[in-house]
Amino acid sequence: MQPAFTQGSVARFCPACRVPLVAERFGAVVIDRCARCNGAFFDAGELGATFAGADPEVWGRSPGVQPPSPASPYCPAGHGPMWWLPVPLPDGPAAVAACGHCRGVWIDAQTAWRLRAQPPASATADPALSPGAAVGLYLFQLVSTLPVEVSNPVRQRPWVTWGLAASMLFVFFALRVIPPATRVSLESMFMLSPHEIRAGYGLLTPLTYAWIHLNVLHILGNLYFFMIFGDNVEDRFGRARYAGVLALAAVFGALVEVMARGHQVTGVGGASGAVAGVMGAYMVLFPTTKLRVVLAFIPLKLPAVAYLLFWLVLQVVGYLGHKPGVAWLAHVGGFAMGAGAAAILRLSSPATEPAR
Numbered sequence: 001m002q003p004a005f006t007q008g009s010v011a012r013f014c015p016a017c018r019v020p021l022v023a024e025r026f027g028a029v030v031i032d033r034c035a036r037c038n039g040a041f042f043d044a045g046e047l048g049a050t051f052a053g054a055d056p057e058v059w060g061r062s063p064g065v066q067p068p069s070p071a072s073p074y075c076p077a078g079h080g081p082m083w084w085l086p087v088p089l090p091d092g093p094a095a096v097a098a099c100g101h102c103r104g105v106w107i108d109a110q111t112a113w114r115l116r117a118q119p120p121a122s123a124t125a126d127p128a129l130s131p132g133a134a135v136g137l138y139l140f141q142l143v144s145t146l147p148v149e150v151s152n153p154v155r156q157r158p159w160v161t162w163g164l165a166a167s168m169l170f171v172f173f174a175l176r177v178i179p180p181a182t183r184v185s186l187e188s189m190f191m192l193s194p195h196e197i198r199a200g201y202g203l204l205t206p207l208t209y210a211w212i213h214l215n216v217l218h219i220l221g222n223l224y225f226f227m228i229f230g231d232n233v234e235d236r237f238g239r240a241r242y243a244g245v246l247a248l249a250a251v252f253g254a255l256v257e258v259m260a261r262g263h264q265v266t267g268v269g270g271a272s273g274a275v276a277g278v279m280g281a282y283m284v285l286f287p288t289t290k291l292r293v294v295l296a297f298i299p300l301k302l303p304a305v306a307y308l309l310f311w312l313v314l315q316v317v318g319y320l321g322h323k324p325g326v327a328w329l330a331h332v333g334g335f336a337m338g339a340g341a342a343a344i345l346r347l348s349s350p351a352t353e354p355a356r
Contacts, residue, residue: 197254
């Protein structure tokens, strides 16, 4: 055994005993252990390589996560107070401390023994469906071709997602109780017109077009994807940053569509650019979360990254095939913006630290 050091030759200390940790091999990895209390610090990725079923990123999405406080254990690598993550063990709940900066995990000796003796239950386990519910879900997906999230709990209510969805429904129904001529005039005013944008007019329409939906299927389709993916993305980004990402995705999707449509006068409406941004962000933040889908009459559970990449390919194919009536490149542009923003978030703050 030898004293454990971080980069820069700074000793790591036990957050409980405040004595230097020692480096020793533990299974397939080298951990930093306290010789006094037998607690251990696992660098990013080491816990999952040591204990079957141990996944701090999954635990970090559980409702019981506790943010850092002055009373929290301090990261042995010197990054300040850590997050408490609940661990669902078969014999009762436990908790580990995780650093939001380096993704390292501190685990006490008793919890380590329990993890070794019994793999943890998944916080995102597939909830059992009754036979009737399973048949109903299958028929719904067979007819609609829509995905259904298996399980991905959030820590806070998605007020931004709910509020924006409600505002889109309000605008949609409000436009249908006014005279048709007035409705058409208002829709034309707020829809995105590539010709007007290129001429320097309608500079707010790359945002306002997201509230204009032309029929019931249009708005229901957008809201479905927005609601099933938006709550988790909002939870991870935090409300303010999430709203900003939605705006950027809508605007970037609109600009890509403007570049593709040239001087076309036909207006573009719908929140699909922003919703595609949510989908791109979800793919980056929750790539392994399972989605139920029905393909060729066969019910499957696919990782989100597989389904969403397939969806993205369909948008590109639709554009290359010159299929009318859909703003294909607004989808692609919004998706790229959302995925890029999520990638930046993952690099700056790991999954064990929910953004607020």
